[in-house]
Amino acid sequence: MRAKAETRTVAVAGVEFGWGSSGKLSAVLSALRGTGGDRLRFIGLASGLGRSVLAEQPVERWFDLPDTRSEAELRRIVQAQRVEAALVVLDGGLAKALRACGVPVVFVDSLPFLWTDGDRPDLPLDAEVYCAQRCVELPRQGARVLADVHQLRWVDAVIADGGVSRSTAPTRYPRRALLNLGGLRAPRLADWAGYPRLVLPPALEALTASGITEVHIAGNLPAWLAAQLVDSCAHPATTTVGALPHEDFLRRLAECDVLLTSPGLTTLLEAGQLGTPTLCLPPQNLSQIFNGRFHSRAVGTDVRLRWPAEVFDEDEVLALRTHGVGKALDLIYGGIARAADLGRHRTATAVRQGLVEKLKRLADGFGAGASAPGNSDPGSSVPGSSVPDWTAMTRSVGTAGAAQVADALRRLMV
Template sequence: MIMYGHPSPQEPAQPSVTAAPSSLAVAGDGFGWGSVGLLAAVLGSIRLRENGLTRFLGLDTGIGRPVLRRHAVHDWADTSDLTDGELRNLLARHSVEAAVVVLNAELALRLERVGCPVVYVDTNPFMWTEHELIPQTVTRYCAQLCPALPQLCWPVLRGITSLHWVGRIIGPRPSPSGAVVPGKAVLNFGGLQSPATTAGSVQSYLRLVSTAMMTAFKEQGYERVVVTGNLDADALPIPADLASDLDVSGGRLPREQFLNELATADIIATSPGQTTLLEIGALGRRAVVLPPQNLSQILHADEVSLIVDPNIVVTWPQGTVDQDRIARERGRGEDWAISTMYGEISAAAATWPDGVPELARSCSDALAYARRKETSLAPLGAVTGNEGAEEVVDILHDFLRKA
């Protein structure tokens, strides 16, 4: 895979063991699990590097607090109701030297405004247009390498004042609590939280995709399905006959348990969220990619098709979601893409209340292919490396050493 069109990176930061911060503010975005996993990977690298001496102050990131508490983030504060002066005083009380912020542009810019230097982590640099808020002036901007950058995002990235390219960001591999369990599958849903979705539209997506995938699992002889994501497994909207024929468990799992479920699964069907795709690849597990819900997932699924194998990627059938149109008109922004896709998903769910037969066939075909070919997602990390978390810490330490 040839990488092209990337704005010139800064010189790589040199590892430093003398500039360990005593206190950091940390934050992700508030709409999903992706930034939480990324932040957990970076915090894990900081703690390993500094033997757990750094204190962390968590800001906002409500959905991720239970996960991040397991990474020694015990002090939390909400900033939405604080004035700039109150935020500045909060950081001073906790002796915060800098902040690591993942995919929360608004908070990153606000922290810089009150005098707190920010190391910003962006895993989707290929997506941005003038329609999105990008914190171009933060102290250090760490963009995760990707196979290629569409020309549409070049002007935005050229405006970043301190751009550093890093490898893919994933946490350490777990030590599985046991061997792979025959007949066990994981069904992972990501991307369910967004300002542009409603409870009804999310339920429509879950009903269409879970019905299709559970039907495929049953046809392929799987007996146990662990459902993961920000949802309750026992409330998954699937037909009663499927629910009674399969042993379904799971739900909102702690990160270590989630990774262990992945490591011991015979196969994984997952939404095309970048962090989870990379984690599955690092574990060497075979996988199937579920239909996307937003623009970033369309692009990540396309990457799997290009680098791994298109036969394990399930797309929306004709007459449901027009993925090609979303990709063609991506310049209209992510919010437009999400609203449009979920509108089409809701319409499809109303048209096919018992599920889309063609979608179930596509899921079954992809599942059978992945099992037969032993197709894993490992090639995704091979393209750009997977040491991004350590590289972010190097950049943080390099800045603190020079400050």
């Protein structure tokens, strides 16, 4: 019989994409710490991009993995560290490799609405526990894929409250903004700097023109590039830049009057939990198209900015996803790269004008049905609603997901 005081090792990992998976890991580790997690030892695998987000979590040691994801190297780590279970967010390949090494896996899928039959080979459908995060809408293709999951468990939004809340209601005329760019270093993206070059300067100019006096730029944007882009344009008098540990990000999110963000799902759900007014910057990947649409539909008016048609057409992107996410991403990344190389001025002008209009509507209370030309989102506005419900999307999926995933991991290790 196992001694109660014996420490047991859990490997944790998030997909090398943006910071959403690391935010989810942070939320689950916090939930574990509050309920007996002191008898668990955590090691991290890969997840190099998100380690700063997890700086305040008790991950004892990180192990880099080769791009080839060598089974021999992974098996060596598993055996040397006596790994008894793994918590993996979105990295289906790593989850499958861990199971091949004999490690039971709790897999967290925060994007179940995204999958089609073409994505089946990349998903660990036979994981010991497959936690799918509830979503606003589950297309037929996604439902068909999830029907083949062996041990499916639906969970609420996997987010942490960080112990913060809004002390005051957002002001009608925003003065403090948080500008967040996440998901910049996707594995398939050849030049990740194209997106911030197209979006950051016009966003800062729109904030300045709208009377914002203070902005912090967060996300996985290198300091040198951020400084270069800030210096290239008009920006609010107090403009600061820097990646934030998760709890610091949540505090900033609670204090700002408006959030401008690339529409990553975790950030939108965290903002919704706090009731922070949120505008979606143009999408930089496939899931962000869905996230922006879900968010606009839930809050009751169009709060997302779309790319001009010459960058890419969203309906064409969505049609391509039937062949797997990769085909759709090729069109998105190619369009952004071309715009950054050849049409930066025209695209930046459209982004700036669209954001100025969105910020004006925010100050005016977002009158129902008013949309910026070229940025309408059919079905996103609710007739008769004049004030967006910033909490709507988060409330619709619940907020107990971190505790539910933590419970699944504890049960797996009994």
